[in-house]
Amino acid sequence: MRIAFDHQIFGWQAYGGISRYFYELARELASACGQEVAVFAPGYVNRYLAEAPPQLEVVGIPVPRLPKSGRLYRFANSLLVSPLLARYRPDVVHETYYAATRLAPKSAKVILTVFDMIHERFKADFAAIDPNSSEKARAVRRADHLICISEQTRSDLVELLDVDPARTSVVHLGFSLPSPEAGMQALAPPRRPILLFVGNRGGYKNFEGLLRAYAAAPRLRSAFDLVCFGGGGLTARERAAMRQLNIPGTRVRQVSGGDLVLATLYRQAQALVFPSLYEGFGIPPLEAMSCGCPVVCSNVSAIPEVVGDAAEMFDPRDPEAMGHAIERVIDDGSLRASLVTRGKQRIAAFSWRRCAEESLEVYRKVLG
Numbered sequence: 001m002r003i004a005f006d007h008q009i010f011g012w013q014a015y016g017g018i019s020r021y022f023y024e025l026a027r028e029l030a031s032a033c034g035q036e037v038a039v040f041a042p043g044y045v046n047r048y049l050a051e052a053p054p055q056l057e058v059v060g061i062p063v064p065r066l067p068k069s070g071r072l073y074r075f076a077n078s079l080l081v082s083p084l085l086a087r088y089r090p091d092v093v094h095e096t097y098y099a100a101t102r103l104a105p106k107s108a109k110v111i112l113t114v115f116d117m118i119h120e121r122f123k124a125d126f127a128a129i130d131p132n133s134s135e136k137a138r139a140v141r142r143a144d145h146l147i148c149i150s151e152q153t154r155s156d157l158v159e160l161l162d163v164d165p166a167r168t169s170v171v172h173l174g175f176s177l178p179s180p181e182a183g184m185q186a187l188a189p190p191r192r193p194i195l196l197f198v199g200n201r202g203g204y205k206n207f208e209g210l211l212r213a214y215a216a217a218p219r220l221r222s223a224f225d226l227v228c229f230g231g232g233g234l235t236a237r238e239r240a241a242m243r244q245l246n247i248p249g250t251r252v253r254q255v256s257g258g259d260l261v262l263a264t265l266y267r268q269a270q271a272l273v274f275p276s277l278y279e280g281f282g283i284p285p286l287e288a289m290s291c292g293c294p295v296v297c298s299n300v301s302a303i304p305e306v307v308g309d310a311a312e313m314f315d316p317r318d319p320e321a322m323g324h325a326i327e328r329v330i331d332d333g334s335l336r337a338s339l340v341t342r343g344k345q346r347i348a349a350f351s352w353r354r355c356a357e358e359s360l361e362v363y364r365k366v367l368g
Contacts (some may be wrong), residue, residue, distance in 0.1 A: 001030060001363060004090035004108070007041035007077040008097035009062070012070050014045050017283060018115065021173055022096045023048035028356030030055040033240050038088060040095045042080040043073050059084060069178075078103065078149045092363045098132065098139040108246050110364045112143035116280025116302075118204060119155040125203030137161055139253040145366045147171050147359065152302035162163045172306075174352035177263050187264045194227045195220070195326065196269035196293070198262070198284040200237065201231045206298075206316050208241050211252075213275075215245035217323035219278075224270065224330070228254045229262055266291035270330050274298060275316045286350055289343030294336050296322075305351075311343035321358065 005026050013019040022039075030037040031053050038057040039049065045065040052058050063073065078099075084335070085093060086105045088281070093104035094111045103112050107235045118125075119132045140146060140161055146168045147223050148154035154168050179211065195214075201207035207228070214220050228234070242252060255265065272288035274297035285307050297303050299313035307313075312335070314325040330335055 001092065001360075001367075002090045003038075003363065004037045004085055004087070004093045004104075005039045005087055006038070006085075006093060006095050006099070007039075007044065007081050007104055008074070008095065008099060009161060010039065010044040010049060010060075010096065011043040011073040011077050012045070012097075014047050018097070019048060020047050020176075021113075021364050022094075023052075023177065024174060024206060024352040025356055025359060026095075027053060027056050030057075032353055033356055033360050038090075040081050040084050040088070042077050042084070045069075045073070059088075064300075071237045085121065087165075088237055091367060094359075095139065095143070098135040100135050100362060104141055106200040109144045109258050109363075110142060111145050111147060111363065112139055113147045113149065114140065114157050114280075115149055116152055116153055116278070118278055118280070119159050120160045121156070121278055122204045136358055145169065147362060149173050150302035150305050152305060169356055169358075169365075171358045171362065172350055173281050174355045175283050175347070175349050177287045177290055178259050178265065178353060187261060187268070188268040190225065190227075190268055192225045193270050193330075194225050194265075194268060196265055196272050196288075197226065197228045198272065198274075198287075199230050200220070201228060204277040206277050209316060209319055209322065210273055210275045211241055211245055211247065212240070212319040213322035213326070215247050216319055217327060219327055219331075220323060221247070221251070223249075226252045227265060227269070228252070229265055230256065242319070247315060262287070263291055263318050269293050269327060273322075273326060274303065275314075275322060276301075276303065277316050279303050279306075285311060286347055290345050292340050292343070294339040295343065296329050308330075308342075308346050309347040310339060312339065 009019045026037050026039055031033045038059055039058040044060050049058050082103050093108045121174045147169050148168055151170055154170050157163050158165050181300040266288050271294045274285055276298050278301045280302055282303050285297055288295050295311035297311045298316035310326050312329050314321045
């Protein structure tokens with residue numbers, strides 16, 4: 001089978017969850033599944049592609065990521081990709097984001113992955129001119145088949161865009177995080193025990209809900225620091241919320257870095273707290289489990305589907321319940337040990353190899 005991936009996410013995202021997914025999927029399809037696979041990204045900013053094995057063909061060159069260059073690269077790549085795909089003559093074109101128009105040749109089947117329906121569920125968190133929802137709707141209508149990364153995403157897609165369930169398949173994501181040993185030198189041991197929050201913090205990610213839970217629990221405030229990985233520096237709004245909640249500025253800090261730094265933080269943390277109001281999947285809990293870090297997380301959307309029985313869960317809209325769940329995990333040694341053991345068992349169900357094999361079955365089904 002000849003499989004092509006388009007330029008979209010690779011021309012926009014240097015690092016990140018979506019480009020990681022498509023890179024790992026393409027790599028596994030080429031290396032482990034023995035398929036003929038090519039990524040068509042004439043000008044790409046993505047750093048994962050620089051690590052592509054020889055079995056994965058990358059048609060394009062790296063270009064610098066400049067301010068406001070995303071739209072320019074997208075336009076230029078769109079002009080160049082169609083003739084390249086036509087010459088390649090793929091059986092399947094897997095689009096890497098929500099393109100407004102079809103770039104694949106008519107002879108190819110188009111596959112689209114839908115990650116979540118966050119823009120539709122949480123419209124107030126996004127600008128009125130954000131094109132995500134409209135472009136997603138057009139891309140969904142055009143595609144021959146839709147891969148959803150969770151049953152929750154499939155359910156929301158069917159409900160909100162009136163999609164025929166027969167046009168959908170669920171393929172769970174994998175995850176990958178290197179051993180933290182080499183990164184231990186990059187981070188000194190924390191002065192106080194830490195609770196870890198990973199990723200973006202705005203809107204539906206519910207970081208301010210975690211701040212309220214932290215502030216309301218004297219045990220947490222007195223003995224633990226809150227560390228945020230990624231997501232940029234703490235914002236003026238977040239600092240104002242901390243002042244209003246009487247949380248000292250020294251108790252909450254933000255850390256940036258690569259995968260080794262993240263793995264180190266998982267090893268150091270007493271727990272990962274994942275308070276999101278909605279997720280199409282949710283990779284941080286799996287990463288934490290792989291590092292032996294207990295997970296305390298929301299009981300909504302796709303999160304229970306991912307964590308199974310390997311996490312302590314709470315209602316994310318109830319700060320008191322969140323605080324109690326965190327305290328149970330940090331205070332109960334047997335519960336912590338049980339969560340770590342169940343986490344190691346749970347992650348066996350998720351891998352990029354499995355994701356690629358199940359995606360390949362979808363392609364075969366669509367090709368008939």
